[in-house]
Amino acid sequence: MKTALTRRDFMKVSTLAGGGLLLSFQTGNALAALLPKDAEVFQPNAFVSISPEGLITIMAPNPEVGQGVKTSLPMLVAEELDADWTMVRVEQAGLDTRNFQRQVAGGSGSVRSSWESFRKAGATARQMLLEAAAQKWGVPVSECITRNGFVIHQPTGKTLNYGALATAASGLEVPQEVKLKDPKDYNLIGRRMVNVDAWNIVTGKMPFGLDTRREGMLTAMVARPTFGKKLKSVDDTRAKQVKGVKQVIVFDNKVAILATNTWAAKKGRDALRLEWEAEGTPESTENYNTAFAELIKNTTQEPKRNDGDVNQALSQADKVLESVFYAPFLPHAPLEPMNFFAHVREDGAELYGPTQTPARTRTEAARVLGLPEEKITVGMSRMGGGFGRRLQADYSVEAARISKLAGVPVLVVWTREDDMQGGYYRPAGMYRYRAALKNNQLTGWHLIAAAANSANASRENSFPAGVVPNFRVDSHNYQSPITVGPWRAPNHNFIAFAEESFLDEIALELGKDPVAFRLELLEQAKTNPVGHVAYDPTRYINVIKTAAEMGNWGQQGVKGIFKGFGAHFSFGTYVAQVADVSVQNGKVKVHKVYCAVDCGRVINLSGAETQIEGGIIDGIGHMLYGEITFKSGEVEQKNFNTYRLIRMPDAPEIEVRFINTNAEPQGLGEPGLPPIGAAVANAIFAATGSRIYRLPVRLPGEHSKRSF
Amino acid sequence: MAVFQLNVNNRSYAVDVDPDTPLLWVLRDELNLTGTKYGCGVAQCGACTVHLNGNPVRSCTLPVAAAKGNITTIEGLSENGDHPVQKAWIELDVAQCGYCQAGQIMTAAALLARKPQPTDADIDTAMAGNICRCGTYKRIRKAIHLAATKGGAR
Ligand code: FES
Ligand code: FES
Numbered sequence: 121m122k123t124a125l126t127r128r129d130f131m132k133v134s135t136l137a138g139g140g141l142l143l144s145f146q147t148g149n150a151l152a153a154l155l156p157k158d159a160e161v162f163q164p165n166a167f168v169s170i171s172p173e174g175l176i177t178i179m180a181p182n183p184e185v186g187q188g189v190k191t192s193l194p195m196l197v198a199e200e201l202d203a204d205w206t207m208v209r210v211e212q213a214g215l216d217t218r219n220f221q222r223q224v225a226g227g228s229g230s231v232r233s234s235w236e237s238f239r240k241a242g243a244t245a246r247q248m249l250l251e252a253a254a255q256k257w258g259v260p261v262s263e264c265i266t267r268n269g270f271v272i273h274q275p276t277g278k279t280l281n282y283g284a285l286a287t288a289a290s291g292l293e294v295p296q297e298v299k300l301k302d303p304k305d306y307n308l309i310g311r312r313m314v315n316v317d318a319w320n321i322v323t324g325k326m327p328f329g330l331d332t333r334r335e336g337m338l339t340a341m342v343a344r345p346t347f348g349k350k351l352k353s354v355d356d357t358r359a360k361q362v363k364g365v366k367q368v369i370v371f372d373n374k375v376a377i378l379a380t381n382t383w384a385a386k387k388g389r390d391a392l393r394l395e396w397e398a399e400g401t402p403e404s405t406e407n408y409n410t411a412f413a414e415l416i417k418n419t420t421q422e423p424k425r426n427d428g429d430v431n432q433a434l435s436q437a438d439k440v441l442e443s444v445f446y447a448p449f450l451p452h453a454p455l456e457p458m459n460f461f462a463h464v465r466e467d468g469a470e471l472y473g474p475t476q477t478p479a480r481t482r483t484e485a486a487r488v489l490g491l492p493e494e495k496i497t498v499g500m501s502r503m504g505g506g507f508g509r510r511l512q513a514d515y516s517v518e519a520a521r522i523s524k525l526a527g528v529p530v531l532v533v534w535t536r537e538d539d540m541q542g543g544y545y546r547p548a549g550m551y552r553y554r555a556a557l558k559n560n561q562l563t564g565w566h567l568i569a570a571a572a573n574s575a576n577a578s579r580e581n582s583f584p585a586g587v588v589p590n591f592r593v594d595s596h597n598y599q600s601p602i603t604v605g606p607w608r609a610p611n612h613n614f615i616a617f618a619e620e621s622f623l624d625e626i627a628l629e630l631g632k633d634p635v636a637f638r639l640e641l642l643e644q645a646k647t648n649p650v651g652h653v654a655y656d657p658t659r660y661i662n663v664i665k666t667a668a669e670m671g672n673w674g675q676q677g678v679k680g681i682f683k684g685f686g687a688h689f690s691f692g693t694y695v696a697q698v699a700d701v702s703v704q705n706g707k708v709k710v711h712k713v714y715c716a717v718d719c720g721r722v723i724n725l726s727g728a729e730t731q732i733e734g735g736i737i738d739g740i741g742h743m744l745y746g747e748i749t750f751k752s753g754e755v756e757q758k759n760f761n762t763y764r765l766i767r768m769p770d771a772p773e774i775e776v777r778f779i780n781t782n783a784e785p786q787g788l789g790e791p792g793l794p795p796i797g798a799a800v801a802n803a804i805f806a807a808t809g810s811r812i813y814r815l816p817v818r819l820p821g822e823h824s825k826r827s828f
Numbered sequence: 829m830a831v832f833q834l835n836v837n838n839r840s841y842a843v844d845v846d847p848d849t850p851l852l853w854v855l856r857d858e859l860n861l862t863g864t865k866y867g868c869g870v871a872q873c874g875a876c877t878v879h880l881n882g883n884p885v886r887s888c889t890l891p892v893a894a895a896k897g898n899i900t901t902i903e904g905l906s907e908n909g910d911h912p913v914q915k916a917w918i919e920l921d922v923a924q925c926g927y928c929q930a931g932q933i934m935t936a937a938a939l940l941a942r943k944p945q946p947t948d949a950d951i952d953t954a955m956a957g958n959i960c961r962c963g964t965y966k967r968i969r970k971a972i973h974l975a976a977t978k979g980g981a982r
Pocket of ligand 2: 455505923929960963
């Protein structure tokens with residue numbers, strides 16, 4: 121395979137102080153770095169340097185949040201470089217819009233958008249090493265090959281390692297055209313590679329954001345308002361008496377306590393006497409639930425999708441099915457709570473910590489600090505999870521504000537309680553589905569959704585869009601003071617549960633096997649599509665068939681264990697799952713999940729598998745337990761004793777199979793999660809006859825504190 | 829403030845802190861042993877697990893005044909990161925974000941010391957206090973079984 125570097129590709133080579141080869145690679149317009157920064161349009165690129173000792177340093181420009189990009193992206197470079205992986209050191213890059221693009225952990229997009237450019241970076245370096253060796257030997261380049269960190273002259277068998285060629289290669293011109301490997305020659309891609317930080321993690325040496333320690337740094341904790349409250353009065357007399365407390369700063373409707381250590385900061389904050397007053401009517405769960413129920417009675421002016429005439433289909437149907445599904449607010453609750461380090465000086469600022477969007481952090485900090493962006497550096501620590509929470513810049517900008525006001529370097533630490541209460545939650549919403557059935561066919565489908573602060577609470581092009589002749593989606597936006605944001609697989613994380621549950625209801629009504637029914641619809645999408653079809657029906661069919669076969673769908677299993685099915689397409693990836701579930705004394709137990717995935721080519725098999733497994737476990741945990749409720753603007757679940765997360769005894773066995781691995785690589789961090797809710801709920805129905813319409817799951821007879 | 833003598837990873841330290849300071853913050857802020865993590869502060873997540881005289885304890889709720897005896901943190905579990913549990917964790921590539929793993933490893937090491945060949949039920953019971961938000965439970969279970977074959981009880 122040959123890939124021409126376009127004119128707009130920007131390459132530069134320079135000699136390192138030590139005489140090594142430094143190669144920076146950038147695709148896209150170099151000027152893009154100067155354009156307004158929109159995280160989604162950033163293009164990727166990579167850095168590789170080789171020392172004369174043969175040590176290869178590959179920069180990992182993307183934020184590592186547990187999704188594995190710090191391992192998988194450098195693998196792409198190393199593959200095309202034909203590097204010896206044991207000689208590769210991966211280094212986390214900071215925000216660098218001049219050399220890197222799309223330094224974002226979101227949208228399951230890192231590999232998808234970087235696949236080509238990372239490989240080109242490695243291939244370019246490899247070609248220069250080949251040329252350097254050929255010159256040294258005085259032989260044609262065509263007689264040389266590379267293998268595992270060496271250039272080999274085939275006719276004579278002479279070899280030189282990359283380190284020995286590094287200085288010579290750095291004097292060469294950058295090739296305009298590089299040859300990428302034929303996938304059949306891959307040595308690294310597709311293999312199981314251990315996370316590059318594994319050793320540091322298991323020995324406690326891996327620094328996370330909360331572990332940041334700097335000269336003269338103070339630790340800050342902040343008293344923040346609940347939703348819709350305003351700071352009325354502050355009495356900090358007792359707080360200031362706490363040993364170690366250095367400063368109390370009132371700012372932006374908050375109060376920061378700066379202290380010499382975390383415990384003093386916490387005690388200082390606990391000792392504050394604050395009065396808050398309500399602005400308007402603070403939000404409670406009953407309010408928004410009542411509002412949703414009202415909104416979903418009617419359509420909107422502007423449907424998100426409207427094929428055929430759904431009203432006619434509903435009025436002419438033999439039978440109309442109607443179900444309403446309910447999604448609660450969810451916190452992200454990454455295990456490492458929010459935190460950020462900031463050192464703001466007169467002439468610039470250093471920001472460092474866990475962020476999924478360093479560029480956004482810099483832009484927002486620049487605005488708040490009144491500094492030009494080039495005066496602000498943003499470094500990225502390994503993150504103790506994110507799930508979308510660290511796409512926001514509130515906590516990093518807050519740290520910058522405090523450092524500026526206090527005039528010292530500061531690490532702002534959120535307690536778990538702060539983190540749970542100061543979230544950007546997965547929006548709560550209500551989803552009303554109606555299906556028109558006529559002549560034993562699904563002829564109409566109408567979703568009216570309403571969700572908090574969501575311009576579009578649906579995924580209007582998700583299956584079965586594209587196969588139902590009359591198909592309409594409406595979405596109401598309910599304005600709430602509660603802040604919301606993307607949460608692992610936004611919208612997909614709930615609509616997959618609702619739609620795959622509703623499809624089961626329809627299949628049962630039509631007397632069809634749920635899997636056979638989906639396959640029948642998808643066959644229609646192949647031969648007789650309706651409107652825009654966002655997915656490839658053939659790939660969809662293949663994952664469904666594979667999962668059904670893995671999970672022995674349709675066969676009598678162990679007594680007391682029931683099967684449920686779910687499938688969903690998101691971020692370019694097709695996932696189908698069969699869940700084996702039992703229900704005893706009102707307790708749901710997921711025994712095993714069989715999962716087929718078509719994400720195209722798998723880069724790191726170990727990393728890919730763990731993303732899918734994690735998504736499944738995450739999805740089960742949230743469907744069984746996850747819910748945030750509000751009372752007068754206050755979050756009712758403040759820590760893990762009242763907000764339950766899934767634990768070891770609830771984690772099922774999981775079998776994952778990747779198929780169609782010759783296609784272009786697609787997203788992996790998110791797609792494993794969406795289908796599992798429906799697979800488990802459909803199995804619960806098979807076991808008990810109870811259909812789950814509201815999450816988290818409450819079976820009849822269970823005590824419920826739920827207000828809806 | 830008061831001075832406390834602590835024995836951590838076979839070294840003695842004297843720290844001058846408030847008696848109610850949780851051991852966690854003494855380790856992290858005074859001794860700069862940041863491998864022990866904060867996740868909840870209320871003994872719910874296990875991220876802060878250390879050994880006190882060989883038993884797994886939640887350092888976030890253990891006041892320093894009560895931390896009497898030998899304390900082992902993740903940094904002191906082995907000399908060179910070669911405890912069988914650590915080795916199994918690497919071999920099976922357990923970590924995703926990695927934040928919970930120090931606590932998971934300390935709990936698992938204590939389990940194996942007590943029960944060299946744990947069953948799945950033993951693992952469920954022992955590990956139920958350690959949350960992994962990334963959902964690496966399947967690999968944790970497998971790694972504990974693997975460590976057991978590597979002499980994890982040492
Ligand atoms: S931090 Fe101690 S148990 Fe969570
Ligand atoms: S690996 Fe992320 S919390 Fe366990």
